[in-house]
Amino acid sequence: MAKDELMNYEKALEQFEVVIGLEVHVELNTKTKMFCGCRNEFGDEPNTNVCPICIALPGSLPAVNRRAVESSISIGLALGCEIAPTGRFARKNYFYPDLAKNFQTSQYDEPIAYEGQLEVEVPSGKTFTVLIERAHMEEDAGKLTHVGGNTGRIQGAEYSLVDYNRAGVPLVEIVTKPVYGAGAEAPELAAAYVRSIREIVKALGVSDARMERGNVRCDANVSLRLHGAEKLGTRTETKNVNSLRSIERAVRYEIQRQAAILAKGGTITQETRHWHEDKGATSSGRPKSDADDYRYFPEPDLVPVQPSKELIESLRAALPEQPSVRRKRLQGEWGFSDLEFRDVVNADLLDQIVETVAAGAKPQSARKWWTGELARIANAEEKDAAELAITPAEVAELATLVESGKINDRLAREVLGYVLAGEGSPSSVVAARGLEVVSDDSALLAAIDEALAKQPDVLEKIREGKVQAAGAVIGAVMQAMKGSADAGRVRELILERAAQ
């Protein structure tokens, strides 16, 4: 992969205005596929959730999943969209083996939802209104595995293997209008937007919304134009950005790459680009086809969808609270400061803390674990904290062990390491490895007396009122006990000794 020239980010923003557009695909969690009764399930044996319809055997006919239509309407309503009184499916023709039909059943000029908007808060606290152009129903494609070649990537592949389990899984594609004015915060806004979409579909219960499984996927369009220019610049569409962190990085990369080309008088090629998480770079994919190369036409095998007013209103009445409302409520319930709460949201840890608190942890200790030690570990592993191999219930258990005095903070961090390494729940790690704090006073007193023997003037100082002198002894005792002592208890015992 050729190395792209990148312009310094601040310099790029001095010269150019950034315009982004986002397409988010949400996989619905219906029991069955969009047009047939095959199971919609992740991770099953290949080609076991397939039937004549989703592998396109001759003569098979699709039928629309009612639940998928209702879920799509709910998403549209949650995004403040109008719901189309009538809409048709269309065939999007393309020749690629990820769908056996040689077309994707989608919606073209009659999306089920259109003209909405979403308030999105970025890490600085600023709020942007992202206008939604449309949300339409379609089907997911099968999964291709490219075999052979030396890189594992598509170049050099000798053949491909196709699993159609995912072919026909219901998708809702949400498309924004061009988003202007985010400037340097465009990458953060892109990630925050996808985070909000994910929160909404999760709250609606219409998608599992797990990005690592591809339940929510984002294509990011980026273009630059000189400040003050009216005409939009040529855009690129970066695909394969499957975590919030990558969305932010990919948009930032495209801004820097395009700026370097434009500043030299070059032109941007309108194309699809692929994001490579490992290299932190995008690479050129295929040139973007013109829309009418897909030869869209109405799907003759399906009749129009015409949701009744009653259906729309009943779905509207069942909408959960808006993400912004939910956030205000949670902040109030937990008693977090604005700064604390924003850190939680920006680290994408809201759901983790909700679940950790539900599992019995105090909100503040749930927050400290997730935004502290766990965020630090995740950061070092270049992951999202939510991807770490620990459940909110286990974090709650850990917090409770600390609060009950069974382990101290240092031991808790050690226990955490073992939990992440797969040794089991915090309690079982503590039991198996004997990591409880030494609360046996006689063991502590022995260590204290030994330390006092080496620092005989300490007790005298404490008696004179210099209580801080105890610190040196506490340190020595903790060291002797290899950290597995309750420092508070050690201090108490030293003060008792001084009082004797």
Added chain:
Amino acid sequence: MSELTPDLVRHLAGLARILVTDEEVNRLTEQLSLIVDSVATVNAAVAGDVPATSHPIPMANVFREDVVEPSLTQAEALSGAPESAEGRFKVAAILDEE
């Protein structure tokens, strides 16, 4: 008159990943033009206020409930495939897309 040109036919063949000879392009251009022109006569027969129709019977909202139905077995699914491996359909490597 149809706008079908030999170049458009070549473009369509490319989209469909079909290799065509010049001789075939000429023949297809002629045949496809005839089809498109014939269909175009329908445009002349209807006034502008006739709504487009994609289905012969005016009906809407035909739904299937979200209930699992039996799928094929893997062996059944792959039984018609010219080639398969590891429980999957084996196809020629496609070079232009992830």
